[in-house]
Amino acid sequence: MNKCESEVMSFPSDILSQEEQDEILREISDIPDVNEMVHILSNNSNINGENDFNEEKEYKDKIVIVVPANEHSIPPIISNILSNEEYPGPFEFEVDICPNGSKNPWVYSPPLNKIFMDMNSPFPVDFKIKNRPQNSLFIRVTPVYSLPQHSQDFVYRCINHEHPMETSNRNVKENVRQHIIRCSNSSAIYLGDKEKSQRLSVAIPLSLPQSGTESVREMFQFVCKNSCPTPGMNRRPIEAIFTLEDVSGHVLGRQTLRVRICSCPKRDKEKEEKEHSDNTRLPRGKKRKVEKSEKKPVASSDVDNKEYKLTLNIVGKHNAQQVLKYSHDLMAGEYIRHGSNGGEVYKNCLNGINNLMIFPTLK
Amino acid sequence: MNKCESEVMSFPSDILSQEEQDEILREISDIPDVNEMVHILSNNSNINGENDFNEEKEYKDKIVIVVPANEHSIPPIISNILSNEEYPGPFEFEVDICPNGSKNPWVYSPPLNKIFMDMNSPFPVDFKIKNRPQNSLFIRVTPVYSLPQHSQDFVYRCINHEHPMETSNRNVKENVRQHIIRCSNSSAIYLGDKEKSQRLSVAIPLSLPQSGTESVREMFQFVCKNSCPTPGMNRRPIEAIFTLEDVSGHVLGRQTLRVRICSCPKRDKEKEEKEHSDNTRLPRGKKRKVEKSEKKPVASSDVDNKEYKLTLNIVGKHNAQQVLKYSHDLMAGEYIRHGSNGGEVYKNCLNGINNLMIFPTLK
DNA sequence: ACACAAGTAC
DNA sequence: GTACTTGTGT
Ligand SMILES: [Zn+2]
Ligand SMILES: [Zn+2]
Numbered sequence A, B: 001m002n003k004c005e006s007e008v009m010s011f012p013s014d015i016l017s018q019e020e021q022d023e024i025l026r027e028i029s030d031i032p033d034v035n036e037m038v039h040i041l042s043n044n045s046n047i048n049g050e051n052d053f054n055e056e057k058e059y060k061d062k063i064v065i066v067v068p069a070n071e072h073s074i075p076p077i078i079s080n081i082l083s084n085e086e087y088p089g090p091f092e093f094e095v096d097i098c099p100n101g102s103k104n105p106w107v108y109s110p111p112l113n114k115i116f117m118d119m120n121s122p123f124p125v126d127f128k129i130k131n132r133p134q135n136s137l138f139i140r141v142t143p144v145y146s147l148p149q150h151s152q153d154f155v156y157r158c159i160n161h162e163h164p165m166e167t168s169n170r171n172v173k174e175n176v177r178q179h180i181i182r183c184s185n186s187s188a189i190y191l192g193d194k195e196k197s198q199r200l201s202v203a204i205p206l207s208l209p210q211s212g213t214e215s216v217r218e219m220f221q222f223v224c225k226n227s228c229p230t231p232g233m234n235r236r237p238i239e240a241i242f243t244l245e246d247v248s249g250h251v252l253g254r255q256t257l258r259v260r261i262c263s264c265p266k267r268d269k270e271k272e273e274k275e276h277s278d279n280t281r282l283p284r285g286k287k288r289k290v291e292k293s294e295k296k297p298v299a300s301s302d303v304d305n306k307e308y309k310l311t312l313n314i315v316g317k318h319n320a321q322q323v324l325k326y327s328h329d330l331m332a333g334e335y336i337r338h339g340s341n342g343g344e345v346y347k348n349c350l351n352g353i354n355n356l357m358i359f360p361t362l363k
Numbered sequence C: 001a002c003a004c005a006a007g008t009a010c
Numbered sequence D: 001g002t003a004c005t006t007g008t009g010t
Helices: A018-027 A034-040 A267-279 A317-338 A346-357 B019-025 B032-042 B265-281 B316-338 B344-358
Strands: A057-059 A061-064 A094-096 A106-109 A116-117 A123-128 A138-143 A180-183 A189-192 A201-205 A214-221 A240-247 A253-260 A307-314 B053-060 B062-066 B094-096 B106-109 B112-118 B123-127 B139-147 B181-183 B190-192 B200-204 B213-224 B236-245 B253-262 B307-313
Touching: A094 A253, A106 A267, A138 A180, A201 B094, A253 A267, A267 A346, A307 A317, A307 B316, A307 B344, A317 A346, A317 B307, A346 B236, A346 B307, B053 B106, B094 B213, B094 B253, B106 B265, B112 B265, B123 B236, B181 B200, B253 B265, B307 B316, B316 B344
Parallel strands: A116 A253, B112 B253
Antiparallel strands: A057 A061, A094 A123, A106 A116, A123 A214, A138 A201, A138 A240, A180 A214, A189 A201, A240 A253, A307 B307, B053 B062, B094 B123, B106 B112, B123 B213, B139 B200, B139 B236, B181 B213, B190 B200, B236 B253
8 A cells, every 4th residue: 555645643542441441341342353352441540631741551472662643732722633644563564455357346445545335235344463472463444534634533424324214224233324434344443423523433352364465355345425415425535544452542553545335436536546647747657558348258059948937017008008019010920930849938927928918917 | 288198098086086175175164266166076976986877967057968088898896097088078178289489498299289388387278168058067187197007107207306395385275285287377276185195186266257258368377397207297298287177076078288397398399399290200101181180109008018926936946947038929919019109118027038038136 | 606416117 | 438417516
């Protein structure tokens, strides 16, 4: 993932708030993987919402320096602005979008470090760390507005899509509905509450990689578009901030991925890449030939006498009858031509069509 | 307002339903103007939802024949499709949009008989009748979808704008919120309930004209746009049906006004007028002056354009494809012949058949 | 009023 | 994938 080039000021405000900790205690007590987190949280003295700077902690057999993202600023209060600065950290935290075939409903632009996809489309994100400690680690994903004039606003869903009857909200718990990012991981914890004017994020315990691989894949999904009306994103660009955290909420790594959720991911990606290259004045002589010829090979079987069920809507009673008549003629011709040598199947078919023609199903 | 030349069959379904009558009884008991209505309603024997045809009633000193819009059909059940046929009736009921200066937030197109305005913009409508009786009369305004394939759907607000926190809903009663048409008249009665799957309308007692004038002006306002997402209008055109009714809900007059609620009324009016003149110029090479108001596409029972679902078994993939092709040809022919005036249903049908032809359901 | 943005139909 | 529709910012 490319370096984040944002010039937004960032503050070390990634720590869990008291409310979030309480919420975790309530929510995840039945999740084995995070029991340790619960234990530590319940004895956690660092509850005032501030990071301990340059705090030394022991992870496995390795002493690491836990540093905040920016050392040049110590705000007196917790900032609403979340840091989005790239910070691989002691475990060389990496976040990758696997390059996808054109078949996928999402598309990634390396030059923009931006993923484009439609709403409700699941997409994979690969997480990689090195020298993994014994302690439980978590990944938190927080959507934030990219533009500085909105980065202090929290990203909520629009009224429409948050509605309980929305198809995307079937069997979705009340507190999950307000989140625009969902994770398919069943241990996912949805943090924050719009009603309490809190920033929303989703956290998952970092799973162990499948043997033979170093990365862990998680599926995510956005359930609102950038174009959703206020109080939704209202056409403001966003990015997803992935933070690697320990159970106390200390940030051990951070990566950012710009995101656009829209109806035409491909078109919009090309448009943004074009204006990006225009802006940076790096004329790319890169031609792309879009090969779109996809002719399906017509396989011809030896004997074309299998039965196919057609369900089609026809406007107009007369027209529907015409279709029936045509079907009858077609089958009758075949029946006559085949005679007793394979014509039985056509005879059955004729009977079926006959019934449709005789009985007034077309009311 | 131009004459409506609809050829659509219409049903006498404008009568007040029992629920509506009950609702009126509950709602307007404190409104002096309609006390008579309440009284009569409470003793009203015509509560079965059907009109009495050619019923003789005495209005003031004049005997009038109360006729339904169309006498040629007596449907056995109440239709969901509301008549939109022009019917001046015994009192020569007129509905006028006063021509406006360019300063107003709304514009009226005489050739289209259509008003264009932004959402939440109040606009005036003038009502005129002749030989006004002593009895109380009411004006009911009902929004309906213009296209036949949607005319049986009821017009509701979108989730977004129906939300209690919406600015347009400040100090607005619960049952009013769901209506897209509001009237500034304090005696307005909002009829129907979305929760009960009823059609919504607003009714007002017809005031007495100011001395020296013959018409009564009322201010209305639409609080959703045509472009509002489902379950809102979802870009489907609508019209407002104004019915003059007596206290029993008998229709004594009817006028229709097409409506478009959008962000750029002027632009969209010019665009629609342009394509209207394009459409009317081409088919008739010679005629120019006579046609001043267009035919309106409406649902009609004596037109053979309902959709029928056929489920038939065909032997042979090729034959199945032939049936599909034939169906496609049949619908395509209809579509071409109907054009934009009623061809939409065939287009939808074609899409369905297309999908069957393109996707290898025939495996 | 114009040009752009972004969802949708074809 | 193209073109149109329609809201929004300037
Ligand atoms: Zn949304
Ligand atoms: Zn709306």
